[in-house]
Amino acid sequence: MTNVKSTCVEVRLPSRLGYEKVAMSTAAAVAKLMGFREDRVDDLKTAVAEACINAIEHGNRLNEGLSVGVVLSAGDDQLEVKVIDDGKGLKALPPKPDIDRKIHGEEDPRGMGMFLIQALVDEAEWVKGSNGKSSYVRLVIRLDKVAE
Amino acid sequence: MQSETKARVDQLTSPAGHPVTVLRFEGDIASTSKEAVLGSYQALPKETAKLVLLDFTKVDYINSSGIALVIQMLIEAANSGQKVYAFGLSAHFTKVFTMVGITKYAGLFPGQTEALAAL
Numbered sequence: 001m002t003n004v005k006s007t008c009v010e011v012r013l014p015s016r017l018g019y020e021k022v023a024m025s026t027a028a029a030v031a032k033l034m035g036f037r038e039d040r041v042d043d044l045k046t047a048v049a050e051a052c053i054n055a056i057e058h059g060n061r062l063n064e065g066l067s068v069g070v071v072l073s074a075g076d077d078q079l080e081v082k083v084i085d086d087g088k089g090l091k092a093l094p095p096k097p098d099i100d101r102k103i104h105g106e107e108d109p110r111g112m113g114m115f116l117i118q119a120l121v122d123e124a125e126w127v128k129g130s131n132g133k134s135s136y137v138r139l140v141i142r143l144d145k146v147a148e
Numbered sequence: 149m150q151s152e153t154k155a156r157v158d159q160l161t162s163p164a165g166h167p168v169t170v171l172r173f174e175g176d177i178a179s180t181s182k183e184a185v186l187g188s189y190q191a192l193p194k195e196t197a198k199l200v201l202l203d204f205t206k207v208d209y210i211n212s213s214g215i216a217l218v219i220q221m222l223i224e225a226a227n228s229g230q231k232v233y234a235f236g237l238s239a240h241f242t243k244v245f246t247m248v249g250i251t252k253y254a255g256l257f258p259g260q261t262e263a264l265a266a267l
Contacts, residue, residue, distance in 0.1 A: 017179060018150040021209065042240035049211055099249025102219050103226055109219040112248050113212040119247055 011070040013052060015060040015085075020052035023070045023083070030072050031079055036143060043120040044079070044141050050113035051083040051137045059085025059135060069136075078122075081139040089128030089135030151175040151209070153184035157192070160201075162267040167196065170260075172203040177214030185217040186224075194228045199267055203260065205236030215248060222253045235263040 011026050013019040024045045031041045052068055060066040069084035097115050101107035118124045123140035158170040169192055177185060192200065202218075204210075225232045235257040237245060242256055250256075257263035 020211075021150070039240065042238075046211075046240070046244065049209075053211060053213070097248060099219070099252055103223055103253055105223065108216075109223065110213065110216040112215055116212060116244065116247070 007074045009072040009074075011072075013056070013068040013070065015056045015062055015064050015066050015068060017053065017056055017062075019068075020049045020056065023052045023068075024049045026070070027072060027079075027081060030074055031141070034074055034079060034143065036079070036141070040141060040144065044081075044139075047117045047120045047124070047139055047141075048081055048083070050117050051081070051139060054113055054137070055083050055085035055087070059087030059089075061087070078140055078142040081141075082136045083139075084134055084136040086133045087135050088132050090126045093126070150178050150180055153177060153181035155184040155188035157188065160264065162199070162264045164267065166199055166267055168199045168201050168264060168267055169197040170201045170203055172206070174206040177204075177207055177210040177217065179211075179213035181214055181217060185214070186220055189221045189224070194230065198230055200225065200230055200232045201260075201263055201267070202232065202234040202254070203236050204234060204241070205259075207236070207241075210241055210244070215244070215250070218250060218254075219248075222250070226253065233257065233263055233267065235259055 009030055011023055013022055027048045028041050028045050031044050055068040066086045071082045073080045094111055094114060097112050098107055102109050121139045121141045125138050127136050127138060129135040152175050154174040156172045158172060160168045160170055162168050171188055222232055232254045234254050237256060245251060245256060
C-alpha cells in the first residue's frame with residue numbers, strides 16, 4: 001500500500017445521523033496512507049463528518065431512501081473529498097458564527113458545521129447540482145511538504 | 149451508530165476549598181446527547197453548583213451539534229451565575245473549541261488536577 005497516487009475510493013452512506021463516522025474513518029485511512037500528519041487527519045475527519053451531517057440533514061432531509069455519496073480522490077500532494085447529496089444546494093454561505101451573540105441568545109447555538117469545514121481544510125466549495133439535485137461540497141486538504 | 153453518551157456527576161473540593169461539581173461524559177457528543185449533556189447539567193442544583201467542571205477525557209467524537217449543546221449549557225450557566233470549565237479534550241477538540249470561541253466562556257485545562265488547582 002505504498003502507492004496511492006490517483007487513487008479513488010467511494011463510500012455510499014444511508015441518510016441516517018451517525019453514519020458520517022463511516023466516511024470519517026474511510027477518509028482518515030486514506031489520509032494516513034498518503035502520509036498526512038495526525039493533526040491534519042483529525043482536521044479532515046471533522047470536516048468530512050460535518051459535510052456528511054449537512055448532506056444527511058439538509059441535503060437529503062433525513063430521508064433514508066436517499067444516500068450520501070463520498071468520493072475520495074488521492075493525488076500526489078492532496079486529497080480531494082466530494083460529499084454528494086440529492087438536495088438543491090446552498091443559496092448562500094451562512095455568516096461566521098459569533099459566540100457572543102450565541103451566548104446572549106441573539107444567534108442560534110447551532111450552525112457551526114460549515115465554519116468548521118472552511119477552517120479545517122485548505123479548500124472548501126459548495127456546488128449546486130445542475131438539475132436541482134446532486135449538489136456537493138468539495139474539500140481539499142494538502143500534504144504539508146515542509147513537515148515531511 | 150453513534151456511541152451512547154453517558155454522564156456521571158462527582159462532587160469534589162478544589163485545593164482552595166471551593167466545591168466543584170464535575171460532569172463526566174463518556175461516548176460521543178452529538179445531536180443525540182441532549183439528555184446526557186443538558187439534562188445532567190439541568191439536574192444540578194443551581195444554588196450550590198456554582199463551579200461546574202466538564203470532563204471530556206472519555207469522549208472521542210464531538211460534532212457541531214454536540215458543540216451546540218455545550219454552548220446551550222454555557223448560556224444557561226451564564227444566566228444562573230455559574231462558571232463552567234472543562235478538561236480532557238484532545239488537542240484537536242481543544243483547537244475546535246478555541247476556533248468557535250467557547251474558550252471565551254469556559255476555561256479549558258489539560259487535566260483534572262490543573263483544573264482544580266485553578267478553581
